[in-house]
Amino acid sequence: MPRLTLPQAEQLAQAILRRHGFSEAYVQSIAATVLAGERDGCSSHGLWRLLGIVQTLKAGRVEPCAEPQVHDQAPGVVRVDARGGFSQLAFAAGLPLLADKARTNGIAALAINHCVHFSALWIELEALTELGLVALACNPTQAYVAPAGGSRPLFGTNPIAFGWPRAGQPPFIFDFATSAIARGDIELHRRSGEPLPPGWGVDRQGRPSTDATEVLDQGAMLTFGGHKGSALSTMIELIAGPLIGDLTSLESSAHDAGSKALPYHGELLIALDPQRFLGEQAAQHLARAEALFMAMQAQGARLPSQRRYAARANSLEQGVEITQTLYDDLQALLD
Amino acid sequence: MPRLTLPQAEQLAQAILRRHGFSEAYVQSIAATVLAGERDGCSSHGLWRLLGIVQTLKAGRVEPCAEPQVHDQAPGVVRVDARGGFSQLAFAAGLPLLADKARTNGIAALAINHCVHFSALWIELEALTELGLVALACNPTQAYVAPAGGSRPLFGTNPIAFGWPRAGQPPFIFDFATSAIARGDIELHRRSGEPLPPGWGVDRQGRPSTDATEVLDQGAMLTFGGHKGSALSTMIELIAGPLIGDLTSLESSAHDAGSKALPYHGELLIALDPQRFLGEQAAQHLARAEALFMAMQAQGARLPSQRRYAARANSLEQGVEITQTLYDDLQALLD
CATH class of the missing domain: 1.10.1530.10 (Malate/L-lactate/L-sulpholactate dehydrogenase, four-helix barrel)
Structure with missing residues (x-):
């Protein structure tokens, strides 16, 4: 190779x-x-x-030279209009103002609108944790996943990610899809003819299915964690969709109109500044977070990254x- | 009855x-x-x-007449010291300033410290959604749950809740423990002698166990959703613990010192104002959230509340x- x-x-x-x-x-x-x-x-x-x-x-589904526009939406909110470009430039354009606002207010949000998105969220969270900020990020994708109790694609694979800065160490970061599994893994089962493990998908009547073709073509994927994962996925649709004036996963699929391009939608990030929450006691309390990580590792649990x-x-x-x-x-x- | x-x-x-x-x-x-x-x-x-x-x-583990103290910690952060009282008064004391800050900044946080806690989070989220705010809340509890890959109690049952206001309708609210199941349900299995369903707990070596007594006395409970639920539970330990200068679940258990009192710890709430994120377009975008709820219900999915x-x-x-x-x-x- x-x-x-x-x-x-x-x-x-x-x-x-x-x-x-x-x-x-x-x-x-x-x-x-x-x-x-x-x-x-x-x-x-x-x-x-x-x-x-x-x-x-x-396919003409992304602007190769779009210049993102930064809007100072509110004292705690930055909006960046990616103007149809990939999300990276929009994030980079909004990052300095997001960090300023988080440091001033203790908490701030960055809404990225009208972007084409393929990036893992941990990359952005690393940029935020490098600035000493705690951060959350999430976005819808396109409709592949049924809500708990449903049978039709409505939610995206809707990733959620969280980052926590650590002194002298790489940050604590998790970044996972709220779907039970990546769509690509179901595709692999279709190709190999292997049955799906339970919990990955449903047929068109919403019944559990282990048939990859049925799940992909007629039924839907499922979220991780049953009704709890489904609730989280709904939250992501709402706060990284309508709350920021951008598309839900179903609307993103409609926008795609079968072009199979990378998805077009928004993204929400929230940054929190431990220094502003804790003042002079920040170091002492961040040391207690280190004790938590040590206790996890001492019993054989792996940190997510x-x-x-x-x-x-x-x-x-x-x-x-x-x-x-x-x-x-x-x-x-x-x- | x-x-x-x-x-x-x-x-x-x-x-x-x-x-x-x-x-x-x-x-x-x-x-x-x-x-x-x-x-x-x-x-x-x-x-x-x-x-x-x-x-x-x-047991002398709660102050029956404590008066919560409100601190204007930062432009986007309210801190309320419950001074050892139950959380309700601290939340009520902090709510007006939290709402003011969310409306001014678009996003704000309320950290409740040093409270004794037994309330479901949806009660507080209803108070926030009634003011037209989107809100998130979470807290640690006491150490009952092992991290994914671990074998010993470290995390609490760590609830997370989310609320979204709906015009002319009760709000969309979810509120769930990040443990696979409530501790009380495992107690019921111990009493009845029934085996636990898989996924609820592990023995002292971290192996899956269906023995309620083993899980409660030697092993640990598990989170919902495998390593993803475990990651979320870790996040709750961090943001509603060290980030707000308050106890992790393990520290809360140590503080309890076997008294079996209601747990003493902190709580974090985040409020977001759709009016501030969306301005004049708020009504139009909130209507798209209603379309999402209708699409969920149209395929037989139940809204969480x-x-x-x-x-x-x-x-x-x-x-x-x-x-x-x-x-x-x-x-x-x-x-």
């Missing part, structure tokens, strides 16, 4: 993006995103994403390996 | 609280809380709670029925 150093992988990504007409700001920020995914062992958010990015551009950080350490030393097929597909995007 | 009108139930609760020396402000607010639980069919948060409330008082609202309508007409045992126990508290 071809092995690339991280600079080689980044240059390849940049060359592909430049070749297809993205402005230099998008070339840099999108390449950094897919590189971070590949580096951290999240290949579904890695270089492979460039195929969908170029496809979305060719540990696997990702291990992959990162490995990639920094040895670069990344991708399949020959992916390498060839990426090279073809340079022609 | 004895049936009480809602005024009768409230007067009974008030008489018990007065008899045991709570200040009139606590008499009113605690009685309103247990009445709301009983009325909405949540008997575990209903009149039955008075037994634990009086027991906690007799529907059962509670149905019980409420019934109780308002017919009063509430409690067991003779509970009625006798409550009467005994009047002696």
Whole structure:
């Protein structure tokens, strides 16, 4: 399998993006995103994403040179209109004002509107935790998942992510889909003909189904955690949809109109400043959070990002390996 | 079974609280809380709670006349020191400033510290949604639950709740424990000798266990939703613990020191003002939230609070029925 150093992988990504007409700001920020995914062992958010990015551009479903507009919506709220571009530039444009507001007020929100979205949320949470901020992020996607008790696609895979800064250590970060499983995993079962584990999907009558084709084509995926996961997914639809004046997953699917482009919707981030909550006692209380992490690890529990950080350490030393097929597909995007 | 009108139930609760020396402000607010639980069919948060409330008082583990102190911590943060009293008065004391800050800034937080806590969170979220605010609330409890991959009690049952105001309708509210099941349900299995369903608990080696006694006495309960629920529970420990300068569930258990009193810890609420996020377009976007709720119900999914609202309508007409045992126990508290 071809092995690339991280600079080689980044240059390849940049060359592909430049070749297809993205402005230099998008070339840099999108390449950094897919590189971070590949580096951290999240290949579904890695270089492979460039195929969908170029496809979305060719379908006319993303603006390659959109300049995000930052609105100072309220003392605690930043809005960034991505104007149909990928989310990365909008996030970068809103970050300084979000951090300022969080430091002034203790808590602040960033609403990103009208963006095309493929990024894992942990990348943004790392940027916030590096500033010493605690942060939450979530977004709808497109309608694949039925609410608990339902039978039709309505919710997206709706990720939610949380970050907590740690002194002298990588942050505590989790980032998970509220669907029971990624859609890609159900696709893999369809291809292999293997039955789905229980809890992944329902048929068109809302009955539990282990048939991947039935779940994908007639029924729906399910959320994780039964009615509790379904409630969380509803919350994400609401606070990262109507609350910020942007699309729900069902509306995003309608907007897509079968083009199979990367999804177009909004995103909500909330940042909290421990210094502002705790004042002079911040260090003392953050040390108690460290005691919690130690107690988790002492009984064999893994912190959510540990696997990702291990992959990162490995990639920094040895670069990344991708399949020959992916390498060839990426090279073809340079022609 | 004895049936009480809602005024009768409230007067009974008030008489018990007065008899045991709570200040009139606590008499009113605690009685309103247990009445709301009983009325909405949540008997575990209903009149039955008075037994634990009086027991906690007799054990010297709650201040019956504490006056909460409100601190304007930051432009977006209210802190209320409950000074060892029950959480109700602290929430009521902080609510006006929280609402002001949310309306001014778009987003604001209320940190309640040093309170004794037994209230369901939906009661507070109803107060916030009545003011037109979207709200989130969460708190640690005491250590009963192992992190995913662990084997020892570390997290609490850590509830999380969310409320969304609806014009002319009761709000959309969910309120659930991040444990797979309530501790009381495992106690019931211990008494009946029935095996636990899979996913509720682990033995002392962290292996799945269906033995209630083993789970309660040597192992630990589990979160809902595997590693995702465990991640959420960790977040609640952090943001409603160290972030607000208050106890984690493990620290709350240590503070309890075997007294079996109602738990002492903090609580975090976040309020968001849709008017401030959306301005003149608020009505249009909130209507899209209604479309989401209709789409859920059209496919047979229930909104999270529907059962509670149905019980409420019934109780308002017919009063509430409690067991003779509970009625006798409550009467005994009047002696």
